[in-house]
Amino acid sequence: MNPAELTSPSASTLDFATGDMVPFGRAVTRRLSEMGRAFANAEAVASLLGQGQDPVIYRSFAHGAPEQAGHLAHLTTIVLPGVVGDEYYMTRGHYHLKDSAEVYLGMAGTGLMVMQARDGRFQVEELVKNKTVYVPPGWAHRTVNTGSQELIFLAVYFSDAGHDYRSIEEHGFAARVLARSNGPEVVPVPEEGASCTAT
Ligand code: S6P
Ligand code: ZN
16 A cells, blocks of 8 residues: 555644754754764864763754655754864765655755765755755765854655765765865865765
């Protein structure tokens, strides 16, 4: 039987200033120790963790949807302001296991989305309140908080898409966003990102 026929409609209320979703199905709090090798400066990571600091990098609230074809998942993410070394707080970043698109809506704060194809091409788009960003199928995506406030956004994607974090963990992104005295700088990292393959 088609699962879409079995699921009742549902609704949530979003707080654009905080990213809260009421009600939500699942909440995640992601700390530095759970970010793998996302941040390039391993010494800065080890130093923070060695001092007993394990800061929250981002939180998210998901509206539950069955992980089955035809359903859409949607969730808010709140990326905190901060840096690790000279790199802004950001999400881990992923490809979708089943190549499929995703739409982001900026709700508050200032950030950048770094997107890359598996051949190493990358593109960066600003993510701010009221702005949407379309992530086409096959493009990895990572969100970077370049501001001094929380970066809050809504993401909508096919709930059976799955998440490939391993390719990013192994190959990184083809560009990093670094905090400079005059603002964010997008720095290409040619040796990273280019050899990503689907898992
Ligand atoms: C899901 C969507 C977002 C991210 C979230 C955290 O497909 O792209 O909800 O999961 O922003 O990012 P990540 O890469 O650490 O899961
Ligand atoms: Zn995604």
